[in-house]
Amino acid sequence: MSSHPVTVTINGVEYERxxxxxxxxxxxxxxxxxxxxxxxxxxxxxxxACSMIVDGTLVKSCMMLxxxxxxxxxxxxxxxxxxxxxxxxxxxxxxxxxxxxGYCTPGMLMSATALLRENxxxxxxxxxxxxxxxxxxxxxxxxxxxxxxxxAK
Amino acid sequence: MLLREVxxxxxxxxxxxxxxxxxxxxxxxxxxxxxxxxxxxxRAASPDVLVDLNGxxxxxxxxxxxxxxxxxxxxTTYTELLESxxxxxxxxxxxxxxxxxxxxxxNRGTVGGNVCANDPTNHLPxxxxxxxxxxxxxxxxxxxxxxxxxxxxxxxxxAVGPGELLTKITIPAGKxxxxxxxxxxxxxxxxxxxxxxxxxxxxxxxxxxxxxxxxLQPASAEEGAVREAxxxxxxxxxxxxxxxxxxxxxxxxxxxxxAARQAQERT
Numbered sequence: 001m002s003s004h005p006v007t008v009t010i011n012g013v014e015y016e017r018x019x020x021x022x023x024x025x026x027x028x029x030x031x032x033x034x035x036x037x038x039x040x041x042x043x044x045x046x047x048x049a050c051s052m053i054v055d056g057t058l059v060k061s062c063m064m065l066x067x068x069x070x071x072x073x074x075x076x077x078x079x080x081x082x083x084x085x086x087x088x089x090x091x092x093x094x095x096x097x098x099x100x101x102g103y104c105t106p107g108m109l110m111s112a113t114a115l116l117r118e119n120x121x122x123x124x125x126x127x128x129x130x131x132x133x134x135x136x137x138x139x140x141x142x143x144x145x146x147x148x149x150x151x152a153k
Numbered sequence: 154m155l156l157r158e159v160x161x162x163x164x165x166x167x168x169x170x171x172x173x174x175x176x177x178x179x180x181x182x183x184x185x186x187x188x189x190x191x192x193x194x195x196r197a198a199s200p201d202v203l204v205d206l207n208g209x210x211x212x213x214x215x216x217x218x219x220x221x222x223x224x225x226x227x228x229t230t231y232t233e234l235l236e237s238x239x240x241x242x243x244x245x246x247x248x249x250x251x252x253x254x255x256x257x258x259x260n261r262g263t264v265g266g267n268v269c270a271n272d273p274t275n276h277l278p279x280x281x282x283x284x285x286x287x288x289x290x291x292x293x294x295x296x297x298x299x300x301x302x303x304x305x306x307x308x309x310x311x312a313v314g315p316g317e318l319l320t321k322i323t324i325p326a327g328k329x330x331x332x333x334x335x336x337x338x339x340x341x342x343x344x345x346x347x348x349x350x351x352x353x354x355x356x357x358x359x360x361x362x363x364x365x366x367x368x369l370q371p372a373s374a375e376e377g378a379v380r381e382a383x384x385x386x387x388x389x390x391x392x393x394x395x396x397x398x399x400x401x402x403x404x405x406x407x408x409x410x411x412a413a414r415q416a417q418e419r420t
Contacts, residue, residue: 002160021161021203024154024190043154045191051257057232060257062154063190067161068205111256132340133255 006070010035011079019066026050028066029076037077037106041135048134051107052076058114060133077106080113089113089151098147100138107134112148121153154194160202167211167291167320173204175293175316180204182318184228184266187258212265212320215239221326227265227319232256234264243284245330245348249276252340265319268304271311271365274343278305279360280332282368283348283412286324292317305365327352331415333408334360337395344396345404349374349412351420357382357409362390362401369409374417379410 002021007014010033017032029035029052041049043062050061053075080087086094089112099105108131115122115130122130127148136144164170174180179201183189192198206212212228217239223246225234231250234240240247253259253267253276267277268288282301289298290313304312313319327350334346346360355374358366371382383406390401 002158004161020158022156022159024156027155043194045187045258048255048257057260058257059261063187063258063261065161065186065190065203068186068207114256130256133257 004067004070006066008069008072008074010074011076021065021067023066025052025054025061025064025066025069028069029061029074032066035076035078039103039106041103041107041137046135047104048107048111049104051110051134053110053114058111075110075113077109080109087113089116089148092147092151093144096143096147096150098140098143100136100140104134104136104138108136108144112151115148116151122148124149127152156190156193157196157199159193159200161205162202163205163208167209167318170204170206170209170318171291171293171316173202174318177202178315182206182269184269185230185262186266187254187262188266188270188272206318212318217242223324223326225264225322225324227263227269227321229264231259231262231264235259242326243324243330244328245280245284245332246324249280249332249348252276252334252336254340264322268322269311269313269319271305271307271309273308273364274361276332276334276343276346276348276360279346279358279366280348281322281324282358282366283350283356284324284327284330284352285350285356286322288312288319289321289323290314290317291320296320298323301366302368308364325352329416329420331412331417331419333411333415335404335408342395345390345401345408347405347408347412349409349416351413351416355413355416357413359383359386359388359405359409362388362405371409371413374413376410376414379413380406383409 003018006019007016039049041047045063052061055072111134162173181200183203183205213226215237216224286301288304299312329351331349335344349357357369369382371378390398392398
């Protein structure tokens, strides 16, 4: 069995583990590191619930191997809040009722975070396009869109 | 989802990657993984060894030569292409690549991975065929160059053989191009697409109607001539849950006309 040492820094904490080559990044983060904020909605690369920011780039962590993350710096939804202080985007999600069941929320938050970091003043079309890779099965897209728009400068 | 057991290798150079690929029949190059990892989940592919090309800078980057020829490294991601000033020399590239899936997929998916996967529903195979791209394939015996017509060989099959790698794609200068597609949802799976290039004589390539892109050379970009060329090609598209053969045939004509019209508008 192919096993590889992996060192990653997630939300400022360094982790060192041995992983099998076949392990997907999302399983490594959830099962091995117990960071269960990122969700698995479809496991086929469609839903975006597993979105994370790896070395500054938004990715779906079910379409990347854990071993490929060796040496990277990763941001997940757990890293957005500062202790009990929610990020402005998280507060906006709460205020705009941008979550119903909440399953897609970690991915939505990471996609919107990546958008606002690259483009703090997105127009409506840019917000919609940035969230295209994230599916909300409650179909609560309008409030999610409103929450992101409210934070955009 | 748990993948079947697989070995993983991260070569430090293209030469290392080629030796790793040549050393094992079950080895497969891992580019962006946005297709391969999913087909591995479905057990539609079960490589023994993944040779990860991420990190090989020699396979990345976009260059624009003085004569307008674009060279795109196989491991260039869609996002890198979209952000490249050089790639704007052939505007259709960014226009089409910007419609592939979503931000996350475009951040990791690569131009080389798209054409090497040669899924008949991908946009890039017909586009590369219409615009006359040339594919540079490296192997133990050195590098060879093949035109698009000899690159796409069958469903999921290309001229890249065992122990070989696509290193780069060269694209001649030109701006008079068009592209039209009907997809499931805005940027979803493609039902039928057509690419056109009117830099010199008209070239129209149809996608999703056969195992490989179907290249047509209509007498002109006028609607009648383009429809006649599609009808005369004798294509026999597949039927599936998304569209019947008849509907695809209908779309092939309509989309070829739209793509040719767009190319003509840009002359």
